[in-house]
Amino acid sequence: MTHLLPMADEPAPERADAARNREAILAAALRLVATRGVDCVTMDTVASEAGVGKGTVFRRFETREGLMAAVLNESEAAWQGSVISGPPPLGPGAPAHDRLLAFGHSRLRTNVTHGALIKAATGSHSARSRAAASFAVMHVRHLLGELGVTGDLVLLATAILAPLDVMVLEQQQADHISLDRIEAGWDDLVRRVVGA
Amino acid sequence: MTHLLPMADEPAPERADAARNREAILAAALRLVATRGVDCVTMDTVASEAGVGKGTVFRRFETREGLMAAVLNESEAAWQGSVISGPPPLGPGAPAHDRLLAFGHSRLRTNVTHGALIKAATGSHSARSRAAASFAVMHVRHLLGELGVTGDLVLLATAILAPLDVMVLEQQQADHISLDRIEAGWDDLVRRVVGA
DNA sequence: AATGAAAGCGGACCATGGTCCGTTTAGGCG
């Protein structure tokens, strides 16, 4: 026996075939997104490419958004890793101010290049997007704290991150605002908020 | 004859039946959104409620997003009117700083109450959302100018408005952050940016 | 190894946004 009582909240073990299928689906999705671009990847395509029924795809990933979130996660996790333990100035070891700027710049570029995928993974309601956004807010809040900023740091962090949102960036690009200008504008915002 | 040469770019006149149908569709959409809530309004429903074919709905409003934008516009236009020429402090006549705060608060409340409709009208790519966002940016930019703020005012305005975005607000409400707290946080942001 | 119940599977099915095209109609002109 393993446990008679459902121990704590171990997230419900996954059967072997289920795990195998999850991997196959994710791999197929990854490949398809890379080759065709996220907007041309249909759930049916992923299913058949993974050699699996459509129902299975939805059972494992809930929704298209969820699947895309899983795909996005593949790169996002690495990025979070480099923020937490990568080389400075993005990672630890640099002054907080430099880290904050590096963080914003990195996020800015990432949001621009992965824009389509991020949008596909972030419609209306998603558990994953929640986690990702939360990570960014927590990190910025932490840096603001180190910089001696006082106030409602969570809200301040949110406010600093909001203009880096994919939709905002797309609008700005449609208005022919260059990335460099956006970046400079963001630096200025940070300067004002931090009160350097 | 009217004009032999297509004069300037008059937006292509609309045939009488076309105009009649547009009105009927918009009226039906307005009514349905008000009674059932935006998420339960289907294009087919609107069409049949307006006594018109589905194709007609799409020809007049391009897309669901477009139709919802038209619905939203009905209230948004009034709001813009009260910003441009309504009573202070939202309208002209109050100090710029008060106007800016009033503007933010008003936008905040509006985004919260009309959240669902705004989201329905603002997916990915829409001409209307473009105009609405632009109005807000222009107005804030103008107020910042009056306040003597220097710098890239368009970007600063965008940055100030970004945290009032519907999606951001929804996330914050999901995190049990009260409206009053959000409002206070936004006031703080403005103070820092304006450099009061 | 046999067994039984829970978990998983798959593809038919549904809802809905969006397109297409053969038919109808408005309305300028002779």
Add this chain to the structure above:
DNA sequence: CGCCTAAACGGACCATGGTCCGCTTTCATT
């Protein structure tokens, strides 16, 4: 008033996300 063309119409049709449910598979227990 009748003609003619561009515009508009409408609903069948398509694509795709998401659900459902009867059948299959896993695997803990014996």
